[in-house]
Amino acid sequence: MRGIGWAALALLALGGCSMGASEADGPTLATDGVTDAMLAAGNGDEWLTYGGDYDEQRFSPLKQISDANVGELGLAWSADLDTARGQEATPLMHDGVLYISTAWSMVKAYDARTGALKWAYDPEVPRSKLVEVCCDAVNRGVALYGDKLYVATLDGRLVALNQKTGKVVWDKLTIPEGSQMAITGAPRIVKGMVLIGSAGAEYFTRGYLAAFDAQSGKELWRFYTVPGDPSKGFENEAMEKAAKTWSGDWWKRGGGGTVWDSITYDAKTDLIYFGTANAEPWNPAHRNTDGAGDSLYTASIVAVKPATGEYVWHFQETPEDRWDFDSNQQITVTDLTIDGKQRRVVMHAPKNGFFYVLDAATGKFISGRPFVDGINWASGLDPVTGKPKVNPEAKYEVTGKPFVGVPGAVGAHSWSPMSYSPTTGLVYIPTNNTPQYYMGDPDWEPGTTGFQLGLDVSGGNFPADKATRAAIKAGLNGALVAFDPVAGKVKWKVPQTSPTNGGTLATAGNLVFQGTSTGQFKAYTADTGKELWSFATQTGVLAAPMTYAIDGEQYVAVLVGWGGVWDVSAGKLGGGITPNVSRLLVFKLGAKGSLPPLKPTPALVLDPPAPSGTPQQVALGEKLYSNSCSVCHGVSAVSGALNPDLRHSSTLGKKDLWQQVVHDGLLADNGMVAWKDQFSRDEIEAIRVYVLKRANEDKALEK
Known part of the structure; x- marks a missing residue:
């Protein structure tokens, strides 16, 4: 249903009554309440x-x-x-x-x-x-x-x-x-x-x-x-x-x-x-x-x-x-x-x-x-x-x-x-x-966790440029x-x-x-x-x-x-x-009711650890993140109001803890299930390296 990787431009049957229903033995109609x-x-x-x-x-x-x-x-x-x-x-x-x-x-x-x-x-x-x-x-x-x-x-x-x-x-x-x-x-x-x-x-x-x-x-x-x-x-x-x-x-x-x-x-x-x-x-x-x-x-x-x-x-x-x-x-x-x-x-x-x-x-x-x-x-x-x-x-x-x-x-x-x-x-x-940015991925293989689209939408990520982002938003x-x-x-x-x-x-x-x-x-x-x-x-x-x-x-x-x-x-x-x-x-x-004052939301300040990893890791991490993680955590690793913004995550500078959360499902009860059947530990590390790079890029934009 939902798109990811937003563009830089912006026997149970059909005739079949599997349970034996027919006009003769159909459901009982309501005679009281809502009819x-x-x-x-x-x-x-x-x-x-x-x-x-x-x-x-x-x-x-x-x-x-x-x-x-x-x-x-x-x-x-x-x-x-x-x-x-x-x-x-x-x-x-x-x-x-x-x-x-x-x-x-x-x-x-x-x-x-x-x-x-x-x-x-x-x-x-x-x-x-x-x-x-x-x-x-x-x-x-x-x-x-x-x-x-x-x-x-x-x-x-x-x-x-x-x-x-x-x-x-x-x-x-x-x-x-x-x-x-x-x-x-x-x-x-x-x-x-x-x-x-x-x-x-x-x-x-x-x-x-x-x-x-x-x-x-x-x-x-x-x-x-x-x-x-x-x-x-x-x-x-x-x-x-x-x-x-x-x-x-x-x-x-x-x-x-x-x-x-x-x-x-x-x-x-x-x-x-x-x-x-x-x-x-x-x-x-x-x-x-x-x-x-x-x-x-x-x-x-x-x-x-x-x-x-x-x-x-x-x-x-x-x-x-x-x-x-x-x-x-x-x-x-x-x-x-x-x-x-x-x-x-x-x-x-x-x-x-x-x-x-x-x-x-x-x-x-x-x-x-x-x-x-x-x-x-x-x-x-x-x-x-x-x-x-x-x-x-x-x-x-x-x-x-x-x-x-x-x-x-x-x-x-x-x-x-x-x-x-x-x-x-x-x-x-x-x-x-x-x-929407669409691009087929000829190397795609079916997985078990998350979206299964057969696409590589990483080319639709937003660049780290204020003017371009403003134009996209408009x-x-x-x-x-x-x-x-x-x-x-x-x-x-x-x-x-x-x-x-x-x-x-x-x-x-x-x-x-x-x-x-x-x-x-x-x-x-x-x-x-x-x-x-x-x-x-x-x-x-x-x-x-x-x-x-x-x-x-x-x-x-x-x-x-x-x-x-x-x-x-x-x-x-x-x-x-x-x-x-x-x-x-x-x-x-004629009603005169009002809502209580809106509580202010404290602003989050980006303060990530220094970037790390190789260019090859970053490229792999960007592809994996864009095609899977962005579904919940936002395009280009920038989240919305509901789900955690990974650029601010306390796990970003902690390799082992990141693996425990993403690979092992440490926070499964909060909705962050294990991705070990979809990604290897090396791939999960590449995702961390990419998010780390993105966090530092956006920190530079805030100056």
Whole structure:
């Protein structure tokens, strides 16, 4: 999912019911509490599912708070959270209770009027799991059904809790035992089933979407997104067809295609749509070793039947993906009038920078237009098929040359949810401008720890030059984009100084709400993009807001707390940094609440030992660090706000202690697991020598 080495420019089956599910013996539907009818209705007073309704529009009909009075919005209450990692969840509200998940998959329930804590649950995820997680220990939300709440944990479990008490009803491991998969996404409820996939397409994993009985946790079906070992036979016809788009022994490396976020149910077509991640490894030279292939069903939208998980259609947005252009971004369903006819459509803004409109029943391509500027990996899309016209220079494994891609692996749009307003007909997309350096590594060998990409991204490191770094930072930014899906054009745009800003919420009050990575929660007019209101959050905002009403009074809630992909991989060099202050903020008209003063963060002064080692060690260390360590500790050894900055490490001048930490896993309980199966002691020493060199270079820049 996540890019590293930032550019110097900046039997479980598809038709298959592995557990014997059928329409006759399917799950029991809830008749009390949160029911299917309530989820389908999308009652504006409550927010019952991740995207607000089945269609994942993130649009609220509430309009007490409007463009005429949003300036009177104030803080009603706030709650500090007990985890200092990135916060990405959308709260849910039912029966006067606000439910959230936080980093490390913890869950809390609050009185939605007053903020009084009702209960809290900690699944006790092992901190060592962090090495198998792409982008921080985040969680995007919970699901409600009947009298239960469901949360998917970072270590791969699906847990059902009692809504009233937070007590565990059942707890089921959903990922293969011992795998490098994780779960960061929010479960979805469809017809008495809990749907969840997993993350992990930078590791050797095989993606899937699975359905579990909401009452018992029994697995009902599992749709794999990539084919497995042909010698063992295929689960179904769809996997057999997909295998023809792969070559070599791809299954030994898993294939990727994980379903780590987007899951949408459309009651009108009675189909489940979900997005899939990149193929694994990223570099096709180490995946399709006998020739080119599209690598289905990676980087695609797939539609299946809810009763059985049976394949219906797919649309691959980025065939043979080599740039980490996941299609896991939110999938929104609506009715649009196109060429004078009303059509049921799927709308999607994936990482690759093109906005897709597809027929919801068939997956047929209707249109695809850029929603960001500067796309250079493809010149456009075929107007009939929607297949990208790939720039030959973008195939770095063919040219043997570096390619600086726009967008990069962070994506023109990543997981941060977009919203759609039926009132304005516009889609509100948090966009990123983060170029990426790609270079194939012909000498790459599969390992066992950390990312397995088949790349050498060390050429994308930031130089030790103030002017160049300043120019790079200026070129890394984002925007809030209002996109017209019928006209295929950007209606308005609000430039932002940093990428990876928060998700959006659209309301009938002609408003769009969004938080920013630089610490503001803002409201804009939905029709023109005029900024009307702003609140200083003291920390970056990644999550999407939601809104609800109690006793006729409308509230807006958002989780704040900096972290995620941009902090852990790009760090301070990636265009700025904000502290992590994790909180739940709730607003209403006329409220006068305020946040406590922000505690100052002491500045760290670089004072490393003198550089040592040979040029050969430094070069080796730079390659190893860039391709593995930068995933958590930042490009060019400059970290963000969450993970340790190794330039300041007390182990940097102590060879033996460095080996104990990196080779032996002395700090495994803190998330720094042993790398002895990936690197030799000599290689680990080379990494230390490189970080030591970087620390001294940056110390010189501070003078």
